[in-house]
Amino acid sequence: MGYDSTMSSTADDSSHGIDKQHLASPIKNLVDKFQLVPEFLKVRGLVKQHLDSFNYFVKTEIKKIVRANQEIRSTLDPSIYLRYMDVHIGEPSMIFDAVTEKLSPQKCRLSDRTYAAPIYVTIRYTTGSHGQTVESTKKNVIIGRMPIMLRSSCCVLYGKDEDELARLGECPLDPGGYFVIKGTEKVILIQEQLSKNRIIIDTDKKGCVQASVTSSTEKTKSKTIIKMEKEKVYLELNMFKTKVPIMVVMKAMGMESDQEVVQMIGRDPRLSALLLPSIEECADLKLYTQQQALEFLESDKMLKMPLYSTGPVEKGARALSILRDIFLANVPVHQHNFRKKCIYVAVMMRRMMEAILNKDAMDDKDYVGNKRLELSGQLLSLLFEDLFKTLNDEARKTIDALLARPSRSSRLDISQYIVKDYITQGLERTLSTGNWDVKRFRMHRKGMTQVVARLSYIGSLGHMTKISPQFEKSRKVSGPRALQPSQFGMLCPCDTPEGEACGLVKNLALMTHVTTDEDERPIMSLVQSLLLVFLPPGIQVFDKVGQVVS
Missing domain, CATH: 3.90.1100.10 (Rna Polymerase Beta Subunit; Chain: C,domain 2)
Structure with missing residues (x-):
């Protein structure tokens, strides 16, 4: 007959007068639960x-x-x-x-x-x-x-x-x-x-649907708004005098192919139809390359004058620095690679278009999660x-x-x-x-x-x-x-x-816990390690800089 370890441990615990089942059982009575509050407040305090x-x-x-x-x-x-x-x-x-x-x-x-x-x-x-x-x-x-x-x-x-x-x-x-x-x-x-570094879908005073992000980093704080007005999509940023056609911004960030932008937004033909007037507007302005788009953004009617001038700069450099540092400041750009920013803009446009097609996709500003x-x-x-x-x-x-x-x-x-x-x-x-x-x-x-x-x-x-x-x-x-x-x-x-x-x-409720802005790098490294464990072989994972993680 084999020796049962569980039986011996239970017998050992009962001899010491410890009832483990009673200790592990849930506290059902509300009066018993309420006794935990002063102990919790002693440990944590209210402020x-x-x-x-x-x-x-x-x-x-x-x-x-x-x-x-x-x-x-x-x-x-x-x-x-x-x-x-x-x-x-x-x-x-x-x-x-x-x-x-x-x-x-x-x-x-x-x-x-x-x-x-x-x-x-x-x-x-x-x-x-x-x-x-x-x-x-x-x-x-x-x-x-x-x-x-x-x-x-x-x-x-x-x-x-x-x-x-x-x-x-x-x-x-x-x-x-x-x-x-x-x-x-x-x-x-x-x-x-309202939450920082997060896409919020709502309407402006005129009733136009817009996607806004309040970006916040150690260097820069800015607000980026992408809105649909008269069937065309525009960007609103305080560094520009007027609203900017979104396709001009995409071309200025190096995405010169209209087809690539459409594919990024999604396969749904209704989304492509909503984007078509914006593509036509960019074609009417005769802007096809990145350099043409940057020069258009840097023209006097678009760009506000800089706070201080440090001498002559090459054409398009000021517009490029605004797109890199101020426009969606929370999305990092490494070595003039704007791909991540383009993907983020495509997500903003997709969410905004889904809200236009289906009003249920609008964000509730009163929801505590936002x-x-x-x-x-x-x-x-x-x-x-x-x-x-x-x-x-x-x-x-x-x-x-x-x-x-x-x-x-x-x-x-x-x-x-x-x-x-x-x-x-x-x-x-x-x-x-x-x-x-x-x-x-x-x-x-x-x-x-x-x-x-x-x-x-x-x-x-x-x-x-x-x-x-x-x-x-x-x-x-x-x-x-x-x-x-x-x-x-x-x-x-x-x-x-x-x-x-x-x-x-x-x-605040008595037992509310408010977390601080902790560093996101440990979470990113954890996600990467989990991806490497659970991903099937042959699929590559890229880090922030765009390097393949081994």
């Missing part, structure tokens, strides 16, 4: 989404922004440059009478100061000019001061127990997730936005990116103005022209007033920060989880106010104000 977002910004996103805009190079003398090598946030502190004094949130509240930490960078730069330049490196150069969120990884309260918090003058039950600006507690409200919540980290990264780019532009202009002088007495040191007050004042002013005026990214919003309500403990917690709408409250529309079935488990169905803001200002 973890704010803290995670800010931590991701200070650890990862700020490095990406600095890396994408790492060089200041003079346009008059290219040998003079400044390069940012590294960036990190220090401890919250302030310099008084040449002495660095550490800050705590309570100290800032009582003395009406901003609870902020210095932003340190390592720079490599050149001194001298007229061909006689010397390279130097400086560490821990302060370019500004970043307001610090309480209880985040940069805060002095991070990881402290109750006794240490009491010594610092803080309440152990205070969740954090807000800033202290000029002695006032300010919270950045969660902003509800929305994203912008947290404090993402909003601060936008603001910091704008201020950092402006700081670099101002430094470049100052250097060029100095180099343009006929005579100079001193050696030129580019590191002296980084104005550290610019970022500090910009961040402090925006968080203090709550008005986010970022002209570079066409962002003009008011009331995005509010003073933390301290009338009651539950009131201040509710203030941290409040979601600000993208619509104006005065609009008398019922769609965005209605309770969507897709909000189940994510947004609270009860916690909304009465009156005109009813249904627009929402609150």
Whole structure:
């Protein structure tokens, strides 16, 4: 008779008094389930989404922004440059009478100061000019001061127990997730936005069906709209004065064959019929090659004047750079290979045409899956990116103005022209007033920060989880106010104000988890490895650059 291991293990467990079947059985009673909520909140807290977002910004996103805009190079003398090598946030502190004094949130509240930490960078730069330049490196150069969120990884309260918090003058039950600006507690409200880097099919004011993508990368933010107007398909991009025929754009990206475009969109004859007027329009303009299309796009009636001119450029270069860097910025282009961008445009056109043929294919803007919540980290990264780019532009202009002088007495040191007050004042002013005026990214919003309500403990917690709408409250529309079935488990169905803001200002549910923008490379490598495992032999897989993955 054979020895049964399962029987022996069951007997062994029962001798120790462990009933594994009872432990593995599902919890059926709602009262039993409800006991998990306080334990969950003890572990996670209620404002973890704010803290995670800010931590991701200070650890990862700020490095990406600095890396994408790492060089200041003079346009008059290219040998003079400044390069940012590294960036990190220090401890919250302030310099008084040449002495660095550490800050705590309570100290800032009582003395009406901003609870902020210095932003340190390592720079490599050149001194001298007229061909006689010397390279130097400086560490821990302060370019500004970043307001610090309480209880985040940069805060002095991070990881402290109750006794240490009491010594610092803080309440152990205070969740954090807000800033202290000029002695006032300010919270950045969660902003509800339509999803970035995703095709949204809707209609414009005239009722024309359009496919829009709000592209967002570390370098560029742009909005691309492809719409059907009077049976013809056009592209709308803010770098062009008027709408551009879509077939001209496809030809400018190297897809000169009309048949290839039709095949990309699909075999359905109804789709080909919808595209035919656009093909005829391109033929009427007598544009057949890539160079002809680029020259047409660069004509005075199409292209807006550049912000600054750097001398003569070859024909079509400006239009090509717009198509590469601004048009659908989220789709990468490697070595002037626009094929991926062409495929993406074909998908946009196909989805738009399917919506014209079948109204059910239209996207519902009120569906939660088409929305994203912008947290404090993402909003601060936008603001910091704008201020950092402006700081670099101002430094470049100052250097060029100095180099343009006929005579100079001193050696030129580019590191002296980084104005550290610019970022500090910009961040402090925006968080203090709550008005986010970022002209570079066409962002003009008011009331995005509010003073933390301290009338009651539950009131201040509710203030941290409040979601600000993208619509104006005065609009008398019922769609965005209605309770969507897709909000189940994510947004609270009860916690909304009465009156005109009813249904627009929402609150997160207690156990909602908001994820951060994590790096997509691990997911891509996982997909590639799974494809290689499950694909039949003989089928090739290509990576981002277009190389065959072995």
